[in-house]
Amino acid sequence: MEYSGDEYDIIVVGAGIMGSSTAYQTSKRSQKTLLLEQFDFLHHRGSSHGESRTIRATYPEDYYTPLVMESYKLWQQAESEIGYNVYFKAHQLDMAPANDKVLHAVVESCRKNSVAFRVMNRDQMDQEFSGRVMIPEDWVGVVTEHGGVIKPTKAVSMFQTLALQNGAVLRDNMEVKGVERDRVRGGVWVCTANGERFWGKKCVVTVGAWTTKLVKTVGGVELPIQPLETTVCYWRIKEGHEGGFAIGGDFPTFASYGNPYIYGTPSLEYPGLIKVAVHGGYPCDPDNRPWGPGNPLAPLKEWIEGRFSGVVDSGGPVATQLCMYSMTPDEDFVIDFLGGEFGKDVVVGGGFSGHGFKMSPVVGRILADLALTGEAQGVELKHFRIARFQENPKGNAKHFL
Numbered sequence: 001m002e003y004s005g006d007e008y009d010i011i012v013v014g015a016g017i018m019g020s021s022t023a024y025q026t027s028k029r030s031q032k033t034l035l036l037e038q039f040d041f042l043h044h045r046g047s048s049h050g051e052s053r054t055i056r057a058t059y060p061e062d063y064y065t066p067l068v069m070e071s072y073k074l075w076q077q078a079e080s081e082i083g084y085n086v087y088f089k090a091h092q093l094d095m096a097p098a099n100d101k102v103l104h105a106v107v108e109s110c111r112k113n114s115v116a117f118r119v120m121n122r123d124q125m126d127q128e129f130s131g132r133v134m135i136p137e138d139w140v141g142v143v144t145e146h147g148g149v150i151k152p153t154k155a156v157s158m159f160q161t162l163a164l165q166n167g168a169v170l171r172d173n174m175e176v177k178g179v180e181r182d183r184v185r186g187g188v189w190v191c192t193a194n195g196e197r198f199w200g201k202k203c204v205v206t207v208g209a210w211t212t213k214l215v216k217t218v219g220g221v222e223l224p225i226q227p228l229e230t231t232v233c234y235w236r237i238k239e240g241h242e243g244g245f246a247i248g249g250d251f252p253t254f255a256s257y258g259n260p261y262i263y264g265t266p267s268l269e270y271p272g273l274i275k276v277a278v279h280g281g282y283p284c285d286p287d288n289r290p291w292g293p294g295n296p297l298a299p300l301k302e303w304i305e306g307r308f309s310g311v312v313d314s315g316g317p318v319a320t321q322l323c324m325y326s327m328t329p330d331e332d333f334v335i336d337f338l339g340g341e342f343g344k345d346v347v348v349g350g351g352f353s354g355h356g357f358k359m360s361p362v363v364g365r366i367l368a369d370l371a372l373t374g375e376a377q378g379v380e381l382k383h384f385r386i387a388r389f390q391e392n393p394k395g396n397a398k399h400f401l
């Protein structure tokens, strides 16, 4: 193995949104930072590519809302540093049967976190959205101001550009094969497939759907993070109705609870099309992707027909994209030290379970805090600890399920 001679305060492995946000944070704090990516930068084979991600503060777990609220500020801060926008504001609409336990937990969480919300019945919803969103008689909608869309590929590029401007070194097509403890002077050696070796005081591992594989190789730790392949679907808005579903007006980002959980964003990236998709997917090996068949379409067609009063064509999506989730059993993140022989020198951020993008600025801030100071300022991380799976293989208990 060839020693490149380069030494770093922090080596970040994986340049999706979490690694890029972390490298931005550490470089901003004047730490000599190296960001390594196995594929081309901004590739489409992980979880952070594409045109839109929802940001919302409505979580049944009350510990996510403060992370989202901090992220709003951090998104704005990064936007002001780079000079362009990645976040586009909208309201958020959550809808479900009136007796749905998850929706009740969301309302409780909003109350606890002082997030203003309005609960609407079918008639009020009809009025609020001028007939564009119809819910069944026994359903309710919850509207908050804290919604919106983030452009993912543009956001990854933003953090990478800012990290570069702050002096970070970014290298792509550098697959990390191992991380080893330096037993002589402390710190770690990070070894890549092309035979290079880099020394770092600390290492942050943010490798998305590859987390289970790499963490097992590096630390012998079995993490229950299951990669899923999932499908994003775009549907045509019927002629004459496009404006009513466009971002920038009063049409919200939205989520519909139940099985399946369906979510979507106003028309933005492809004018005249609206994104409506199912949260979930089928297990996959990130190194041997099936690239299909895609999520079943029948529930989406039925949902679109019922909710959008026939003005969105429910015959089938006109465009689809594949992407990967990294699912934990409880759908809570993994943010922790790897431990073992690495102690606090290796930090892992993974298992973002299909809902991490919105919080990537605060996740980067927390991962940087953990690596640089050994603790995260002002955040309770107990729900994100690796040890929770030893106590219960299913992870955190959820009172609303």
Ligand SMILES: Cc1cc2nc3c(=O)[nH]c(=O)nc-3n(C[C@H](O)[C@H](O)[C@H](O)COP(=O)(O)OP(=O)(O)OC[C@H]3O[C@@H](n4cnc5c(N)ncnc54)[C@H](O)[C@@H]3O)c2cc1C
Pocket: 013, 014, 015, 016, 017, 018, 019, 036, 037, 038, 039, 045, 046, 047, 048, 049, 052, 053, 054, 055, 174, 175, 176, 177, 206, 207, 208, 209, 210, 214, 230, 231, 232, 322, 323, 324, 325, 349, 350, 351, 352, 353, 354, 355, 356, 357, 358, 359
């Ligand atoms: C279709 C879809 C819709 C989503 N919608 C939302 C949403 O609306 N709101 C929301 O908040 N979140 C959403 N998410 C989730 C969010 O996008 C993810 O949580 C987030 O992108 C995860 O980022 P990551 O950096 O952990 O993973 P990734 O983006 O996969 O990044 C990991 C990187 O590590 C690299 N890597 C892996 N192994 C190695 C190695 N050995 N050496 C070097 N590099 C390596 C990979 O190539 C990859 O680039 C969605 C996800 C998908 C797929």
